[in-house]
Amino acid sequence: MKQIESSLYQIYKEMLSNYLESKNEHTLYSAQQFSKEMIEQDMSPEDMISLHLSVFREIIQYVPDDVEDSFDVLLEVMVGYGLAHREHQSLRDRQRELESELNVAAQMQQSLLPSDPPSNENGVELGLISVPAGKMSGDYYHYMTDDHGRLGVAVADVIGKGVPAALCMSMIKYAIDSLPEQRLQPGPLLENVNRVVEQNIDNHMFITMVYGFYDPDVHQFHYAGAGHEPGFFYRAKTDTFEDLKTKGLVLGLSKKTSYNEYVAEVELNDMIVLLSDGVTECRYGNDFIERDQITALIRKYSHLTAQEIVENVYRDLERLQSFQLRDDFTLLILRRNM
Amino acid sequence: MNLELQVQERENESTVFLQGEVDVYTASTLKESLLPLTEKQDEKVVVDLSEVDYIDSTGLGIFIGALKSTDKHGSSLKLVGLNDRVSRLFDITGLNEVMDIEEGKREEA
Incomplete structure (x- = not known):
């Protein structure tokens, strides 16, 4: 430490005498560099002033008493700055800690979501993209093929975003996992999840969710929704989009809620589009994106694979909002291709 | 965007007039005024959303x-x-089925 101090002293002395002799700008630039180094080494503002005074004394031999005394005042003032600086330092450390905790939590959350990429089997193709607005997401998605070759898909959206939403999201995962497989009919599934959510959620929170499965034997999509933003059904034959409307109350409000089940006949190249309200609540300036802008984007990329469609739609919408997501964004497309 | 809030209290009935946006930034303001009103027995609480563009x-x-x-x-x-x-929004979330909602501009009483 002594060594560092003495070498700092030397550097500073050289800089100061240089400047006093030549008054050149280059020296001032080195002073800027020097201050960065000092901050790095946790040197307080008051120590810096003491250093200046001792170097100054040595260089000019005689410092007038008034000037010398004025430094007492300056030093006192700088003590306050020093305290603020140390507080800033400790907040910065604390923030780094929090950030790394949050990173661990975000990784854990990732492990709650399906880890294998969506497979394209049984005559359907699945594309999915889910991007949190912050580090953690309040959107949940799920896809799974059961023993009968039926592909179940879900998108759920927890009110709000960030950590509170993410904590709630895990509840959906456990609620679905705890159901025996024969219970995966959409209506009863939502009713079960609702019971779990209702018991475990804060009064002002709720979750919206849509769940459905595609049965490749009969080419039908069975689905039910709990207050969720309607998805789309794309008919390839007529090249048109319809709203995938469902009636049903949000999860978490009332224990006794029941959910209607709907069936859609799926023909070759038809698409089912599920999304979270982060997609439809996209805002650019003061405008909201309209639903037909989303379907126009899907149509624009419909010659690509389902995965490429969702990625391209996301990219375009992200650009439209100047790369600032306001809400978690999840888009899922299922397409019959056999 | 801000939320302006005015409460008019009469016997057993209070009306909350809102103006602006009810969102993640303003929700707590609404909560602080609205919730205590609903905690009075037999109170009829009316929320006027005519001047609210977005929730x-x-x-x-x-x-x-x-x-x-x-x-x-x-x-x-x-x-x-x-x-x-x-x-x-109330339609999609199914809340219109469980809440007492009157659509359109409210006639002056």
């Missing part, structure tokens, strides 16, 4: 919390003057 999901959560509170305390909640965008 996000956090804002919606406040109305859900208020609804739960009316069940618990024996009060009632009514929403009036919803514009199309706001009305659509």
